[in-house]
Amino acid sequence: MAESALHPAAAETPRNASLTDWIAVAAGSLGALLATLDISITNSALPQIQGQIGATGSEGTWIATGYLMSEIVMIPLAAWLTRVFGLRRFLIGTALMFTLFSMFCGLSSSLGAMIAGRIGQGFAGGAMIPTAQTIVRTRLPTHQLPIGTTLFGMTAILGPLLGPVIGGWLTENIDWRWCFFLNLPISVALITLLLTGLPSERMNLAQFIEADWLGILGLAMGLASLTVVLEEGQREHWFDSVLITWLSLASAIGFLLIAIGQWRARTPILRLQLLGNRSFASVLLIGTAVGAGLYGTAYLVPQFLGILSGYNAEQSGSIMLLSGIPAFIVLPFLPRILGRYDLRYMVGAGLLLYWASCFLDTELTTASVGHDFIGSQLLRGCGQILVMMPLSQLSMRSVEARHAGDAAGLYNMSRNLGGTFGLALLGILMDRRSHFHDSALREGISANSSLAQDQITSWTASYLAQTGDPGTAQLQAFGQLANDIAQQAAVMAYNDAFYALGLAMLACLPLIFLLKKRTAPAGPRP
Template identity: 85%
Template sequence: MAEAIATQGSADKPHDATLTDWIAVAAGSLGALLATLDISITNSALPQIQGQIGATGTEGTWIATGYLMSEIVMIPLAAWLTRVFGLRRFLIGTALMFTFFSMFCGLSSSLGAMIAGRIGQGFAGGAMIPTAQTIVRTRLPPHQLPIGTTLFGLTAILGPLLGPVIGGWLTENIDWRWCFFLNLPISIALITLLLVGLPSERMNLERFIKADWLGILGLAVGLSSLTVVLEEGQREHWFDSLLIIWLSIAMVAGFFLIAVGQLRSSTPILRLQLVINGSFGSVLLIGTAVGAGIYGTAYLVPQFLGLLSGYNAEQSGSIMLLSGIPAFLLMPVLPKMLGRYDLRVMVGIGLLLYWASCFVDTRLTTESVGHDFVLSQLLRGFGQILVMMPLSQLSMRSVDTRDAGDAAGLYNMSRNLGGTLGLTLLGVLMDRRSHFHDDVMREGILANSQLAQDQMASNTASYLSQSGDPSTAQLQAFSQLANDIAQQALVMAYNDAFYVLGLAMLACFPLIFILKKRTTQAGLRK
């Protein structure tokens, strides 16, 4: 009888992941970190890169755009390619490709070669992000999913955060080329972990032959065109540019091909029917908004510190790192939190904290410096981790295990698209609101503002004492006043941008009530 009870107890006890499983999870997380890190690692080094390869500021933006364009195409393709080549073979191949193109970028001496290398890097890196999430979902038992989710989720937060910091330090202290050479030892470690942690699988070339080629073509054309339109539209003045017009036509054609593939193929390249699942669809919408928030604030804060506070890349990076502190503080307890508490509540608290961080930053002035961002960065760090970690787990729990790869692709694609869309909308908002505030303040001054007249008189007297020429002193005073107005207008535009980001977080709040509720610690769904 006792033996029967012991046997029953042993059978009821959930099995733990093996050491090999954890090595596979570590490999996936390392690959995802490498890919997300390289999205932004060149941002701090762009001036030096442009100077050495002879690129203008506008041309240099393609160094980042090329990576994003190819990465966002590869992310949804990863699940299909995994089924064709096997997970181990596919990831080792992409790691080797990533290493090759990293070295190619580091040795590049022309803009064309750099962009080609970044496109190759992005294509290989895009495969590492969703496959990491797939490994967590398929290799870990339900009761250990929170630990794996934490490891993967940290890459989504720390990668974009650490990229500019590491890139800035390498550029200032060694050479910008080490932004790419750094990937070699990391890739060697990654390939070693993949060889140990993942079993070898047979290729299934029949899936390759019978693939949804219309959908694949549409995906490549549509998503890459959309990314370039969003990234370059503001700089090219949108539809005043023939490039943007033709890319928009290509984008529509690509999405049409995806729709045809959905109707004609039994296994479409994008499993859009998963979006019909209300819980998974809500995860995608919240992930898109938070992606816009993460990439948006990673753009706004360093830009403010650089343009208005006079900080260099390394100093701005130290402020950005503050939002990573909560991740390290919560890391030991986060798996238990994910396994014990309602994930919907955690997402709700995270959205409120993110809104609060944006609200704090709506009170910036021309005198604001790094320490004025301490509170908002810490709030933002807690908000990010409390939203992204549960969302990552919910994206997997909302679908069956067999759909994990496709769901991971859609989730990570939505987050990256959200980041690109957020940067575009913020660029448009900043441009228009700064012009608006500039015009309003100029109108106020023209309406015989006594304060403005007193300021003009003071500046004119100051310049007159230096030059002795009344005409020159008055011109200098007018120039100073125009600069002061432009600076004030820019600060007000930053405040508006943070206000809009905060509203986007609040707008997602009702979606948490659609998310699936876990009924047991094992992660079963209602």
């Protein structure tokens, strides 16, 4: 008693995380990185994969859709399965499952086998994302949460960025199968960390027997069907397709079952009552918009560079990687920044920077190449850090520790659904705006026919010198004009898409005032 009085500072020093706690956090972060990396690692290798397994371009999209579909279903189930099997047993099981399905994908020689393997991969990977956030929330004391949040948040930023880069490099220099074989040594390291950092827990099979099975069925039906509808709807012409119509109906029935489960189950599989917390609900809304921005720009930039600038996968990946540079620079200082400044204003600043990066990309032309994206990519990287790191911490701070697993599931599900919604809406926008600009340009050319005729005459003379046939030369000139119009229309559609993403970021700004304000410093306190 007397010693405490003589040394009050010692009595007030909060508990620091142990080495075992940090090993657990490292294991969770590595697992989340592995899962987010594999979402996009096959994007660069798709042409080669399709060629070797005999799949068409439209069929090959299921290689990515299968992973995303099962991952989104698993993310909200992770909290319940953790309570049933115990965190250590559950994560080791999913890590082994992820490894086996990765090897299965790497050895696949048919489209059906590849899609089955990707579905299994996504299901296992979906468990690693929210559980990493749960480990951070439950194993670290409050004053060290910013460090754990930084480690977890980096996985959400670097995974989608590194995936296409690593996949492109492996495909160009070794073989596309190594996009999957690479997971074996990483999974061995992950399982070793899990065995070291997490204690063994008893299973609670009563939770399994008494589960909200109606909600689980609805979750699987609703989210899986919705993901496929959003991913494939544009290619299948939406409700002109029987498949999309039936899947939309299945999705509606699934969400109805989830709603019934909320009312009937003692412990619903989705704790939607957490949405009554306006701070947490605001985090989810902003996270959904940021997910759309993250996956949207990760789609638009490589597409522009590949289709209009003639870049290969490795070259496009190097431009995408620029947005990761700010993360590496700020990483050593980020925990201190998160612990010192108001997270709400950090989110606001990040949204503004993300909007500014999109605004810079609204002036693209047919002559734009990789270096034209350097400023916007660096700015985007700064925006991502300032938004995603605080959001990750706020999603945990906004709820009680006992709800950390459920909150992590909802937060990560919202981000992934935001990405899916964003890509679907961008697909619709790009298609419609391309047609709009194409028609407008053709009308403009008709109204200024003298200019068009001069250009056609010039091209015809050039082609005539090459071919010597006047008829062929004139056809080639008209083809050149049509190609130029299509290119200009496509570039204008990309500008519109970046403009829309920027507006989505601005629309989220008022929500920052609903986020939870820090009531006390995040550092040591009595």
